[in-house]
Amino acid sequence: MALTARLREFELATRPIHPDTRRALDKRWAELPEHAKTPEQLLGKCAVGCEGTHGVFPKCNLTCSPCYHSADANKVRIDGDHTVTEVTKQMALLREIRGPRAHAQLIGGEVSLLPPKAHRDTLLAMRAVGREPMSMTHGDFDYEYLLDVVLDANGEPAFKKVSFAAHFDSLMRGRRGAVRPKSEAELNPFREQFAQMFIDLKKDHKVDSYLAHNMTVTPTNLDEVEQVTRDVLAMPYDMMSFQPAAFIGDDRRWKENFEEVTIDAVWERIEAGAGQPLPHKAVQFGDPRCNRHTVGVMVDGRFASVLDADEPKDIAARDRFLKHYGGMIFGDIPRWALTLKVIRAILSHPQDLPPMVGLMNRIVKRGGGLRAVLRAARRGKVSFKTFVVHNFMDAEQVKPAWALMEQGIVSDDPKIKETQERLGSCMYAMSHPETGRLVPACTQHSVLDPIENIGLRTLLPLEPKGERRTGITNGRADELADAAGSRW
Numbered sequence: 001m002a003l004t005a006r007l008r009e010f011e012l013a014t015r016p017i018h019p020d021t022r023r024a025l026d027k028r029w030a031e032l033p034e035h036a037k038t039p040e041q042l043l044g045k046c047a048v049g050c051e052g053t054h055g056v057f058p059k060c061n062l063t064c065s066p067c068y069h070s071a072d073a074n075k076v077r078i079d080g081d082h083t084v085t086e087v088t089k090q091m092a093l094l095r096e097i098r099g100p101r102a103h104a105q106l107i108g109g110e111v112s113l114l115p116p117k118a119h120r121d122t123l124l125a126m127r128a129v130g131r132e133p134m135s136m137t138h139g140d141f142d143y144e145y146l147l148d149v150v151l152d153a154n155g156e157p158a159f160k161k162v163s164f165a166a167h168f169d170s171l172m173r174g175r176r177g178a179v180r181p182k183s184e185a186e187l188n189p190f191r192e193q194f195a196q197m198f199i200d201l202k203k204d205h206k207v208d209s210y211l212a213h214n215m216t217v218t219p220t221n222l223d224e225v226e227q228v229t230r231d232v233l234a235m236p237y238d239m240m241s242f243q244p245a246a247f248i249g250d251d252r253r254w255k256e257n258f259e260e261v262t263i264d265a266v267w268e269r270i271e272a273g274a275g276q277p278l279p280h281k282a283v284q285f286g287d288p289r290c291n292r293h294t295v296g297v298m299v300d301g302r303f304a305s306v307l308d309a310d311e312p313k314d315i316a317a318r319d320r321f322l323k324h325y326g327g328m329i330f331g332d333i334p335r336w337a338l339t340l341k342v343i344r345a346i347l348s349h350p351q352d353l354p355p356m357v358g359l360m361n362r363i364v365k366r367g368g369g370l371r372a373v374l375r376a377a378r379r380g381k382v383s384f385k386t387f388v389v390h391n392f393m394d395a396e397q398v399k400p401a402w403a404l405m406e407q408g409i410v411s412d413d414p415k416i417k418e419t420q421e422r423l424g425s426c427m428y429a430m431s432h433p434e435t436g437r438l439v440p441a442c443t444q445h446s447v448l449d450p451i452e453n454i455g456l457r458t459l460l461p462l463e464p465k466g467e468r469r470t471g472i473t474n475g476r477a478d479e480l481a482d483a484a485g486s487r488w
């Protein structure tokens with residue numbers, strides 16, 4: 001490579017904000033509905049939003065109520081080759097439209113039904129285009145399966161870090177050892193066992209992990225959110241995410257009226273479990289009727305939020321950060337490149353240093369002061385935590401709202417108009433390479449999944465026999481998968 005080309009490459013690798021990211025952010029901001037262009041909005045300023053896969057492995061081996069999968073999902077065979085191929089195409093479009101870096105969920109039915117090699121190859125394909133993949137699972141698989149995903153054919157780690165989101169709630173049916181749980185507390189040993197696998201993975205193979213704990217909330221388990229929060233906070237999960245149930249997917253599995261489970265109702269209980277208020281108003285992803293989240297540092301059981309909207313200096317620091325550094329990529333790049341990026345960023349805005357140092361001081365103060373933080377750090381009791389509530393919408397509203405949006409019509413029905421506003425500011429997109437479009441996950445689940453699964457039933461009919469139970473295979477699974485052409 002010519003010297004000038006090398007220099008250009010070096011400059012780009014260390015530029016604080018990649019030009020493709022800048023373009024994607026500007027486009028994202030321009031496309032947001034006006035109501036979403038608020039000072040606290042992160043979309044279009046520092047993030048493009050989350051991404052998810054679809055139409056790849058819709059099948060699941062648990063039976064939950066509610067279930068977001070369409071009625072046909074379990075009539076589609078899990079096929080590793082299909083998943084790798086289709087996810088690769090979906091990710092290429094996401095890279096093209098949304099730039100070099102985003103968080104993407106490997107989601108469908110149950111991810112651990114994928115043959116381990118296909119699971120690994122899919123994660124590698126996602127990483128190859130700058131996606132930080134997170135495997136979405138019910139968590140009912142064994143350590144051997146995890147090893148078979150993470151380690152390559154030579155037994156070497158294929159990743160430095162993996163991210164998994166495990167869904168645990170008492171509405172789920174069929175988990176080994178907790179087929180029909182009667183309470184959330186009954187699932188705690190399973191939550192712990194799941195997290196322990198990743199501690200073991202670090203110990204045995206030096207592979208880091210990021211773990212999310214997901215829970216669907218209905219009137220049945222709403223009042224258990226407080227205790228779940230308390231219990232899971234004591235476990236090594238980095239994120240706790242709660243999803244108020246919506247009427248999407250298989251209507252045979254809708255057993256309750258979900259309307260009373262609002263974001264506020266869930267957040268109140270999360271705060272009760274955390275034992276303190278959790279400030280969330282300084283930042284917003286998309287529409288506040290869809291999402292609420294906060295990020296902070298847990299210092300020996302005390303949550304120190306990174307930003308608090310009631311503190312004007314925090315808001316000033318936020319605005320400086322978003323204006324000057326929004327879109328900087330911190331993950332999955334070599335340390336030398338990150339260091340140079342940060343130095344270049346600081347040198348380009350040296351006046352930002354004092355406000356940023358001030359913000360750090362306030363975070364430490366919220367954590368109980370420097371001594372408390374250092375004491376907790378020595379005992380391994382300091383960690384980042386994120387709390388999320390994501391409020392999917394009912395298919396009954398999404399279908400007509402989307403149909404009108406496709407015709408460029410704004411509904412005059414207040415509920416449908418609200419749905420259109422939320423879809424327009426969606427922070428969770430799915431990619432359709434066949435049309436070159438991205439769609440909101442609500443549209444995917446309410447409108448497109450049922451049609452897609454009819455096609456998949458023909459493309460990937462169930463095999464007559466030989467169903468595989470999740471997580472019970474190990475290294476031999478790859479061989480078996482290869483022997484069977486990666487078909488399960």
Ligand code: SF4
Pocket residue numbers: 286287290291390391392393422423425426427428440441442443
């Ligand atoms: S539109 Fe649906 S998928 Fe998108 S952010 Fe809102 S609730 Fe989530």
